[in-house]
Every structure is written in structure tokens, then in C-alpha cells.
Amino acid sequence: xAFTYDYARPALTVDCVVFGFDGGGLQVLLIxxxxxxxxxxWAFPGGFVEMDEDxxxxxxxxxxxxxxxxxxxxxxxxxxxxxxxDPRGRVVSVAYYALVRxxxxxxxxxxxxxxxxxxxxxxxxxLAFDHAEVLRVALERLRGKIRYQPVGFxxxxxxxxxxxxxxxxxxxxGRGIDKRNFRRKVAAFDFLVPLEEFVRGRHxxxxxxxxxxxxxxxxxxxxxxxxx
Amino acid sequence: xAFTYDYARPALTVDCVVFGFDGGGLQVLLIxxxxxxxxxxWAFPGGFVEMDEDxxxxxxxxxxxxxxxxxxxxxxxxxxxxxxxDPRGRVVSVAYYALVRxxxxxxxxxxxxxxxxxxxxxxxxxLAFDHAEVLRVALERLRGKIRYQPVGFxxxxxxxxxxxxxxxxxxxxGRGIDKRNFRRKVAAFDFLVPLEEFVRGRHxxxxxxxxxxxxxxxxxxxxxxxxx
DNA sequence: AATACTTAGTGTGTTTTCCACACTAAGCAA
DNA sequence: TTGCTTAGTGTGGAAAACACACTAAGTATT
Numbered sequence: 001x002a003f004t005y006d007y008a009r010p011a012l013t014v015d016c017v018v019f020g021f022d023g024g025g026l027q028v029l030l031i032x033x034x035x036x037x038x039x040x041x042w043a044f045p046g047g048f049v050e051m052d053e054d055x056x057x058x059x060x061x062x063x064x065x066x067x068x069x070x071x072x073x074x075x076x077x078x079x080x081x082x083x084x085x086d087p088r089g090r091v092v093s094v095a096y097y098a099l100v101r102x103x104x105x106x107x108x109x110x111x112x113x114x115x116x117x118x119x120x121x122x123x124x125x126x127l128a129f130d131h132a133e134v135l136r137v138a139l140e141r142l143r144g145k146i147r148y149q150p151v152g153f154x155x156x157x158x159x160x161x162x163x164x165x166x167x168x169x170x171x172x173x174g175r176g177i178d179k180r181n182f183r184r185k186v187a188a189f190d191f192l193v194p195l196e197e198f199v200r201g202r203h204x205x206x207x208x209x210x211x212x213x214x215x216x217x218x219x220x221x222x223x224x225x226x227x228x
Numbered sequence: 229x230a231f232t233y234d235y236a237r238p239a240l241t242v243d244c245v246v247f248g249f250d251g252g253g254l255q256v257l258l259i260x261x262x263x264x265x266x267x268x269x270w271a272f273p274g275g276f277v278e279m280d281e282d283x284x285x286x287x288x289x290x291x292x293x294x295x296x297x298x299x300x301x302x303x304x305x306x307x308x309x310x311x312x313x314d315p316r317g318r319v320v321s322v323a324y325y326a327l328v329r330x331x332x333x334x335x336x337x338x339x340x341x342x343x344x345x346x347x348x349x350x351x352x353x354x355l356a357f358d359h360a361e362v363l364r365v366a367l368e369r370l371r372g373k374i375r376y377q378p379v380g381f382x383x384x385x386x387x388x389x390x391x392x393x394x395x396x397x398x399x400x401x402g403r404g405i406d407k408r409n410f411r412r413k414v415a416a417f418d419f420l421v422p423l424e425e426f427v428r429g430r431h432x433x434x435x436x437x438x439x440x441x442x443x444x445x446x447x448x449x450x451x452x453x454x455x456x
Numbered sequence: 457a458a459t460a461c462t463t464a465g466t467g468t469g470t471t472t473t474c475c476a477c478a479c480t481a482a483g484c485a486a
Numbered sequence: 487t488t489g490c491t492t493a494g495t496g497t498g499g500a501a502a503a504c505a506c507a508c509t510a511a512g513t514a515t516t
Contacts, residue, residue: 003233004233005233006230007239010237010240048235052318055307076306079304082282083280083281178505203462203511207464390493391492409475409476428482429483429491430485431493434493
């Protein structure tokens with residue numbers, strides 16, 4: 001079976017930049033490509049868009065097929081369409097970025113791809129296609145977004161300590177933050193609710209918090225602007 | 229001649245939301261469609277992407293063909309790909325938004341389209357396709373962007389008064405701004421250079437300013453963050 | 457049992473920024 | 487000359503941002 005059109009059409013794909021946070025630094029999920037082109041090298045999970053599926057549906061489908069991830073935060077990033085970005089011919093890719101919590105992190109690769117794994121964003125292997133550029137754009141977007149939208153919580157466990165939250169912001173923004181000022185600021189947010197649970201390590205137990213999305217949305221509707 | 233592929237491919241288009249500012253309110257440039265579908269109704273300028281052209285090149289080409297506009301600020305907005313957004317079949321559209329100065333405003337329609345014209349954003353006619361949604365996203369982006377990036381100057385003449393600048397911000401953000409606070413803030417930006425020229429109306433002459441992009445870029449590199 | 461270690465958690469004074477607010481200046485028109 | 491219109495300016499009070507150092511409460515080690 002074949003498909004014929006009066007005019008040439010680019011192929012259309014989706015790609016997902018999946019960010020994770022392990023307490024230390026920011027990470028991305030890469031697939032080792034099984035097929036040509038770029039067989040054996042690392043790339044973001046992605047694939048061709050089906051004819052009857054919406055773009056974000058395609059992105060979620062490919063993400064699940066190649067990494068097993070589902071029900072994650074996913075948002076369109078940018079569309080890359082340089083004529084020579086894929087050696088197979090004209091392929092336009094709608095890139096998405098996803099944020100996943102540590103407890104959702106997949107252990108190993110899914111079905112389509114031979115191998116999937118986390119890599120620290122600041123020491124990545126060479127990437128296939130124009131994926132280095134895609135990553136650059138995704139990082140820029142994440143850094144811009146995290147300051148003005150409460151997306152950081154998508155990278156932390158449902159219940160987290162203020163230390164973890166601060167560590168996340170420091171890792172993404174790439175600079176230290178004063179602990180007292182940081183805590184004062186977040187304490188003023190009443191969508192950040194303190195729980196009666198604590199985590200114990202070899203130190204004083206730390207209180208757990210959770211992000212209350214409903215409270216946040218209510219505030220947002222009243223004109224509240226998140227900023228951290 | 230025809231083109232045949234092993235798998236079905238969506239058609240790919242670009243659309244441009246062109247913003248202008250006339251001193252009163254924000255406006256967008258619409259084309260009255262000559263052809264089906266939606267012949268006779270209003271839409272954003274746009275068209276099919278050629279096989280060998282980059283996406284932003286396609287956007288600029290269509291913009292010039294349909295409105296005569298060239299050398300304008302243009303940035304990718306979002307890609308719309310709902311399966312049923314075009315009655316002709318699966319058409320994915322990469323939307324761009326453009327900002328044009330009043331002195332660049334085209335007088336009338338170009339070649340492709342029967343008619344082009346400016347419309348106030350808050351009293352638009354019904355739009356073809358999903359263009360109402362596209363506009364919503366574009367407005368949201370513009371409102372978000374103008375506060376943190378110096379894009380407003382792309383909507384004003386090269387030389388402008390502080391009154392015009394304030395009027396622009398008030399129009400886009402939809403609220404009044406205190407004149408003295410506004411002027412104090414912009415006076416602190418040294419990439420906003422006062423000229424020795426004044427415009428005269430039936431009132432005290434107003435000093436003209438210009439935006440010095442080089443100075444701005446230099447500051448930006450040193451970590452300066454624009455905010456207004 | 458005592459000590460050392462680690463991270464959690466808290467308060468204050470200073471500096472900076474934000475904001476509300478009202479009048480004079482300069483030209484044009486009648 | 488008067489009136490109209492928009493341009494342009496300064497100050498004091500409130501709020502937010504910031505720099506900064508110690509105590510708290512557990513665990514691990516001896």
C-alpha cells in the first residue's frame with residue numbers, strides 16, 4: 001500500500017526531551033537507536049505521527065512505546081524543520097518536553113528501542129540528528145519556565161522536603177540560593193502544604209510537603225503570579 | 229506529477245499572526261480567503277511549506293506573498309495538529325507570530341489573497357479553521373513575552389515617545405500604568421536613548437527615543453534581565 | 457554515655473525596590 | 487490672553503529582597 005499526493009510532503013515526527021531529577025543534577029532520558037540512521041548513537045525518544053492522532057497524543061504514544069513512561073507532564077516545545085536535519089530526507093519534528101518524578105522513572109528500555117537510560121545534562125554523549133540543538137532549546141525553556149510556573153513539582157516526588165525543592169531550583173538555575181530567604185518565600189505559598197510526616201536520614205528529620213494543585217489553580221484565577 | 233510514500237503523511241503549512249499597534253489598540257492582519265475551504269471568511273496569512281525550505285523561511289515567504297510584508301520580527305509560536313482542524317484532511321500548521329511597525333504596515337492586500345486588512349484584536353470577525361485558538365495562544369504569548377523581553381519596540385516606529393511606549397504596554401497588558409513609575413523605570417535602561425528630536429502636536433512637544441539593540445545585547449550578555 | 461557529624465530549621469536589621477500621588481511645562485487653538 | 491492637551495518631574499511610606507549565624511534533632515562512631 002502506498003500514499004500519493006499532488007505535492008511533496010515532509011514526514012512528520014514527534015520527539016520528547018524527558019527531564020528527571022535525582023537529587024543531584026538534572027537528567028535526560030536517552031534512547032540508544034537500534035536502526036539507521038544514527039544506529040547505535042543516542043537520541044530522544046520519538047517517532048512518526050499517525051494520520052489520525054493529535055500531536056501530543058503521538059508524543060505520549062511514542063514515549064510510552066520507547067520508555068514505558070505514561071501520565072507525565074508533557075508540553076510542546078518547538079518544531080524543528082531544517083531541510084537537512086534528517087539524512088533520510090525532509091523530516092519535520094515537533095519536539096515536546098516531559099517532566100517525570102523519580103518514582104516514575106523507568107528502570108530500563110521499552111519495546112521499540114534497544115536501550116534507554118538517564119544521562120546528566122551536563123555530560124551528555126553526542127546526540128543523533130539535531131538533538132543537541134533540541135536539548136539546548138528545551139533547557140532554555142525549562143529554566144525560563146520554572147521561575148514563573150510551578151512546574152518544578154513535576155520533577156519531585158509527590159511528597160518532598162524543602163531541601164529537595166531548593167536543591168532542584170539550584171540545580172536547574174545553576175546557582176546557590178540562600179536557605180532562609182528561599183524558605184521564607186515558599187512558606188508564604190499556601191499551596192505548599194506541610195504534612196505531619198518526616199523523612200529521617202543521618203541528621204535531623206525533615207518535614208515533608210506537598211504541592212496542592214487545586215489551591216494553586218484557585219489562586220491563579222484570582223490573578224496570583226507564581227515566581228521563585 | 230505526483231508524490232508517493234509508504235506511509236501517509238499530513239500536509240504541512242505555516243500561518244502567521246501579524247500584530248500591529250496603531251496608537252490605540254492592538255491589531256492583527258487578516259486575509260479574506262479567496263479559495264475553499266472557508267472562502268470569503270477571514271484567516272491568518274499562511275500556506276504550504278515547500279519541500280526544501282526551512283519553516284521560518286516558508287513563513288516569511290507566505291507573509292510576503294499574501295501581505296507584502298518583509299523584514300519583520302518573526303518567531304515560532306506553536307504547532308497546531310488536531311486531526312480535524314482542516315476540512316480538506318490532515319493538515320498540521322506551524323504557527324508564527326510577527327510584530328510590525330506602523331511605518332511598515334501594508335496598505336492593501338498582496339497577490340495571492342483577495343484582500344488583507346487590519347482588525348482590532350478585541351473585535352474580530354469569525355475566523356477560519358482553528359484560527360481563533362491560534363490567536364488566543366498568540367495573544368497569551370505576546371502578553372507574556374512583552375514583559376520579559378524587549379519585543380514591544382518591534383511594534384513602534386524606530387523613534388517613539390515615552391507616551392507611545394506606555395500606551396503600547398497599557399494596550400497589550402490591558403491595564404493602566406502610573407506614568408511617573410513607568411518613566412522612572414524606563415529611564416534606568418540605558419539602551420533607551422533619548423534623541424534631540426521632538427514631536428509636536430497640539431500640546432507640549434514630546435521627546436523621541438530609540439531602542440539601542442547593541443547596548444541591550446551587551447547588557448543581556450552580562451546577565452541583565454529585562455522586565456517591565 | 458559522650459562526642460562528632462549532618463542536615464533541618466529559625467529571626468533580624470539593612471538595603472532596595474515598589475508604589476501611590478499632584479503639580480508645573482510647553483506648545484497649539486480659539 | 488485664555489483654555490486645552492499632553493509632556494515631564496520628586497518624595498515619602500510600604501513592602502520586598504537580601505545578607506547573615508546560630509540552635510535543633512536526629513544518626514554514627516568511639
